[in-house]
Every structure is written in structure tokens, then in C-alpha cells.
Amino acid sequence: MNTVQIKDKCFVPFIKEADILKEVERVANEINRDLENAAPLFISVLNGSFMFTADLMRFLTIPSEVSFVKMASYSGTSSTGQVKELVGLNQSIEGRTVVIVEDIVDTGLTMKRMLETLEALKPKEIKIATLLVKPDKLKVDLKLDYIAMKIPNDFIVGYGLDYDGLGRNYRDIYTILK
Ligand code: 5GP
Numbered sequence: 001m002n003t004v005q006i007k008d009k010c011f012v013p014f015i016k017e018a019d020i021l022k023e024v025e026r027v028a029n030e031i032n033r034d035l036e037n038a039a040p041l042f043i044s045v046l047n048g049s050f051m052f053t054a055d056l057m058r059f060l061t062i063p064s065e066v067s068f069v070k071m072a073s074y075s076g077t078s079s080t081g082q083v084k085e086l087v088g089l090n091q092s093i094e095g096r097t098v099v100i101v102e103d104i105v106d107t108g109l110t111m112k113r114m115l116e117t118l119e120a121l122k123p124k125e126i127k128i129a130t131l132l133v134k135p136d137k138l139k140v141d142l143k144l145d146y147i148a149m150k151i152p153n154d155f156i157v158g159y160g161l162d163y164d165g166l167g168r169n170y171r172d173i174y175t176i177l178k
Helices: 017-034 050-059 109-119
Strands: 004-006 009-015 041-046 065-073 084-087 097-105 125-133 146-150 173-176
Touching: 017 050, 017 125, 017 146, 041 050, 041 109, 050 065, 050 097, 065 109, 084 109, 097 109, 109 125
Parallel strands: 041 065, 041 097, 097 125, 125 146
Antiparallel strands: 004 009, 009 173, 065 084
């Protein structure tokens, strides 16, 4: 088994690049079909979704734009602990079809915050495309329009996802060795 070590943790192969790409292509084809006349703006959430976004865009055949944003921890005071704000969106989304491109939906709290922020900017509609979802960990009610793969609760790295900044470059996805 091709175990990889990142700092104090070991990871084992979980999803092969070829299988990831098959699912990314399927999602792209669903979007090609659903949003053919919508000229969507894809909003890619950095850092984790850069590889997914690049592959997804290559499979899209409809007119589409892409913009990269970040959910950054808010530096102001808050009673609820960590609040994140959207940074990097420097174009109007009013009246547009927007597709959020995310690496992984875990509890869903980040996505919920993102949706609230984007909804205030009056787009025509917002769709969500996520590479991965951990259905058992979802805490909020979210309509995930496009899902490449559903996975168990374990921590994963690779294909854009990191452990402590490392592992994003792996072509396959690895899961933590327990
Ligand atoms: P949520 O707000 O849905 O709980 O968290 C979503 C974010 O947590 C993702 O965008 C990602 O950055 C991080 N995350 C959640 N699960 C994993 C995982 O298994 N591996 C990695 N590398 N990041 C994860």
C-alpha cells in the first residue's frame, strides 16, 4: 500500500485520479445540460477547490466565467466564535446564475455563510457544485445541486485538499490511517 506521511499523520490511497475525473466529468455534463443558456459565473472557493475547478472548467462546453474567492476568518469581535467573510469577489453578480465551486462540504456551515453572503448580492439563482460531501456530518439544511462524490467522515487530503498546508499536490485522494 502506498502510504504517504504528512507531518505526524499517515494517509492511505482512497480515490484514484481516474475515478475522480470520471465523476468531475459527470458533474460537468449535468451542468452543461442544466445551465446551457444561463451563462453561469463559477465562484471557486480557494484554496481547496483549485484543482476541482480547473478540471471542471475543462469539461464545460457552455459559455462560463470563473472567479476565485476566499472565506477568510473575520477579525472583528463576535459572540459566536469564528465568523468568516467572503473576500475577492470583485464583480457584480446581480441577476446572474452563480455556481459555487467547493472542495468539500463537511458540517455545511462554511457553505451556509457563503450562501447568505451571495444571496444579499441579488443573483438570479445560486447553485452549488461540490467535489465531496460527508453526508453524516452535515449540520445544516443545504441543497447541494451537484455532488461528485459522497465520502465517510474521515479526514482526507490530495487533489487540492491539504493537511496543515501540505498534500494539495497529490493527484489521488488519500484518507487518514487510523
Ligand atoms: P464545513 O464548514 O462544511 O464544516 O467545512 C468545510 C471546510 O472544511 C472545507 O472547505 C475544507 O477546507 C475543510 N474540510 C472539511 N473536511 C475536510 C477533510 O476531510 N480534509 C480536508 N483537507 N479539509 C476538510
